[in-house]
Amino acid sequence: MLGAVIPPFLPPARTSGSSLQGRFISLAVAVLTLGVVPTYADQDRAEKPLGEAYQALEREFEAARKKSEEAAGYAPRFLKLAERDPAAPAALEALVWVVTQAPSAPEVERALELLVAHHHASEKLGLVCSSLIASRSPGAVRALRAIGERSPHRAVKGRALWALAARLHRTGAASQQMFEEVIQTYGDVSDGHGGTLGAAAEAALARMRPFAIGATALEIEGEDLEGKKFRLSDYRGKVVVLDFWGDW
């Protein structure tokens, strides 16, 4: 979710002059998108033998990871700043920074408490909700419920409910009713990524119903009449008609 709430960025090797926060964002994104940054991959293919390129890429990743761990160390400082006057507008910014840039840092728990206590009327909590879907913070569910109840903004309430449903779904909890409520009550609300919460919830529901249109077909594994094994996934890349039939 981190990638969803940050501005466009430069690749990490080219950001040496940027701010620390910018650096952290770039590094975090580099980690998240590692392996799909085409310029590096193309360079590696063009210039180095594969084994060497792999080792170089691994070293580069390790360096990026270490730096991103250092960057996560900024969360306590942003939190401390906010604690000076938690109700101040700049404190809101600092607290949102903690939750959106370091969503699994231990400081998130306290940041959420302060956000709910002092800033529940802020529209910025919509961003916070999205970051909490994958956060490891134990206070995330409680905070999402509180934001949903206390925010005066329909857009924030909708994103809180959506994030709560998505988060519970990730952990295997039943959240079908919540997705349905998102569709009914907040279907037209923006999901912050150019779509609506309604469409996102519909898609989530479709994936939950294994035989619905839009769901990925379950694997089929078995034998034909001659006892030859074959699988449905052997036919990926083709349009497939499945026909459950009998000659009766």
Added chain:
Amino acid sequence: MYPHERSLVKRMEGKPFALLGINSDPKAALRRAMAREKITWRSWWDGGRTGGPIATRWNVSSWPTTYVLDAQGVIRYKGVREQDMDNAVDTLIAEMERAGK
């Protein structure tokens, strides 16, 4: 079903398409049906009964039941027969051809 499916398979020759059956007959009956109806497409043999493992896993309780999947294995149509099945397949093939260009 058979004549329509035969013509669909024939019409789709050379295209990225497969018709796959999941058959609930005993083996001897399936063998007879395939010969009699000139069935060229493959079927999984689902244990010779309607409560076979594949049908059970797929929650199938009425026959025939059909699904049309796109090239990514996503269910795009269900319960389509005859002309509707043709339209569904044509739509998905056209989608692939557009994406390939």
